[in-house]
Amino acid sequence: MNCTVNASIGMSPYQALYGRDPPNLFDTYARPSHNATVAELLAEREELLRSLKKRLQHAQMVMATNANRHRKDVEFSVGDKVWLRLHPYRQHSVGKPLSAKLGRRFYGPYVITERIGKVAYRLQLPTDSRIHDVFHVSLLRPFVEQPKFTYPALPMPTISGDRLLDTPVRATESRVVLSRGVP
Known part of the structure; x- marks a missing residue:
């Protein structure tokens, strides 16, 4: 050199x-x-x-x-269930949690519908999801069935990518805010 x-x-x-x-x-x-x-x-x-x-x-x-040393060859077949890892900084259309650090890492399980090449797979995502359905193998983890466990679904669509679409059920408390001594 x-x-x-x-x-x-x-x-x-x-x-x-x-x-x-x-x-x-x-x-x-x-x-x-x-x-x-x-x-x-x-x-x-x-x-x-x-x-x-x-x-x-x-x-x-x-x-x-x-x-x-840390690499491993992972292969899935059509019909397998997998977990899907979403990148919160890339896939804003899916949903942005208030804290990306505390947000979920993996969503699913989703069924593999097609293998594309050596390292890409097409997943059967919900019809209302707004992300592409082909993912690299590094974003997938094998799904192991666990009894009595609820699995997280894809996040709800968002308003302008900042907050989730929330509809309040009822108001629990209220308070009066004074501005220059006037409520």
């Missing part, structure tokens, strides 16, 4: 630091030399390049292992 040209500075970081182009790291396998010192330098350089490639491959393997 230090030897490649950086778009923001228009030169390589090596050149910016040292004021000259970086040395070429060419393969020395097919470059025989009659001078013993040059042959020794080429052999050292070849060993250095082999060592660097081996270390880079090891580093790639370690990074891939660490990245894949």
Whole structure:
């Protein structure tokens, strides 16, 4: 990375630091030399390049292992029931709770009606929902039936995305507010 040209500075970081182009790291396998010192330098350089490639491959393997440690392949079939995770900052049309931190994470259960590609599924959502019915597999969790539990449905549609459509049943209390001493 230090030897490649950086778009923001228009030169390589090596050149910016040292004021000259970086040395070429060419393969020395097919470059025989009659001078013993040059042959020794080429052999050292070849060993250095082999060592660097081996270390880079090891580093790639370690990074891939660490990245894949928390990943898992999840697949559903048509007819399975799943939980659906909604992003409150993206899907305002569904409903915005007063506190997104305390809002529900998963809604459902919903039935998978179609598999689209490797990672997308179409769900059977209620007819009054105003969101698209295709979701990435990362937004779905398998549904496990639990007796005596009520499952949350999709939030109610909202007025201008701020508050839920509420209709009061009755007034429980009232108070008088004074403005400059006058009720």
